[in-house]
Amino acid sequence: MYNKQMELYEPYQGFIRGNMFPNLYDQYGKIYDVKPMNEQAELLTYLDMFDFALIDLNLYLDVHPENAKMIELYNSFLQEKRNLMKKYEESYGPLTTNGLGLDMVPWSWDNNPWPWEV
C-alpha cells in the first residue's frame, strides 16, 4: 500500500514509535502499545495516530517541499483526521473552540476531563 511505496510506517505503528520514518527510527528499549481504557479513549487513539502522522509529515515537508507523493499522502491523512475529529466531537464534545457542540448551554468547552486528567 501507500506506506510501502513511501517507506513509512502505518499511522498506528508510527504513532506508538513517535516516528513515521523507518529509516530514522532509533529503538531504545521496548515499543509500548497505547492501551485505551474505554470507548472514548479508543476513538481518541485513532484521532491521535492520524494527527501524529500529520505532524511528522508536516515537518518532513517543511524541508522537502517538492515531494508531491508526500503532499498527496498528507492530504489523505488530513481527510481521515477530519472525519475522526467530527466523529469524536459529535460524541464527546468540542476539541477546539471552533469544533462541534459549542451551541449547548451550559458552555460545553468547560467540560471535564481536561487532557492532563486521568
Place this chain on the structure above:
Amino acid sequence: MFKYVKKLEYPVNVQRKDLKMAKLLLTQYGGPNGEWAAAMRYLNQRFTMPDERGKALLTDIGTEEMAHVEMIAAMVDQLIQGASVEELEAAGLTPHYVEYDHALFPMDVEGVPFTSAYIEATGDYLADLLSDMAAEQRARVTYENLINVTKDPDLLGPLSFLRQREIVHYTRFKELKEYYEEKYGKQKKNMER
C-alpha cells in the same frame, strides 16, 4: 496565533504515585534541556531564519514542543496527585512544598529555576541550527536517563515517544542546516554591515 486542541499529542495515564520520578521529570519541564526551553527557543529563533523553509520548520517544531511541555506537565501532575506532606518529605520534596505546594514550578533537577539563558539566540541561522541540533541530542540523552531510572510502563510509553521526537527534530534541523550551507555558503554573511 495559537489555538488550543483539547487533547494531548500522546496519551498520559499514570496510575502510580511516584514523587521521586516527579522531581526528576520536572527537569524536562523547566530545565536546560527541557521542553519549555525548546519551545521558546525555536519559536523565538524563527524570526531570524533566512527563508520560508526555516520559518516553517521552526514554527512547527516549536509548536510541537508546546505539546511536549503539556505531556511532561501531565506526567508530573499525575505522579504527585494526592501526595501528603509526609510523602513529599520522604521524597525530599519538602522545600518544593513550602515554596510551591503542588504547583508545577519550572526548574531543573537540582531545583534551579528556569532561566531565559536556555533559549539561545544568536541571529546567525547556522549557529542557531547547530545549537538546536545539539539541544535535541541533549534532550534525547536526558530522556534515555529518565527511561533508565523507571520501570513504570505508564511513564516509559510517553518517555520513549518523547525521546524519539528528539531524533526526528534533530534530523530535520540537520537537513535544514545542510540546505542553507548549500544555498548560502558555510558562513552567514553579515550583509547589513
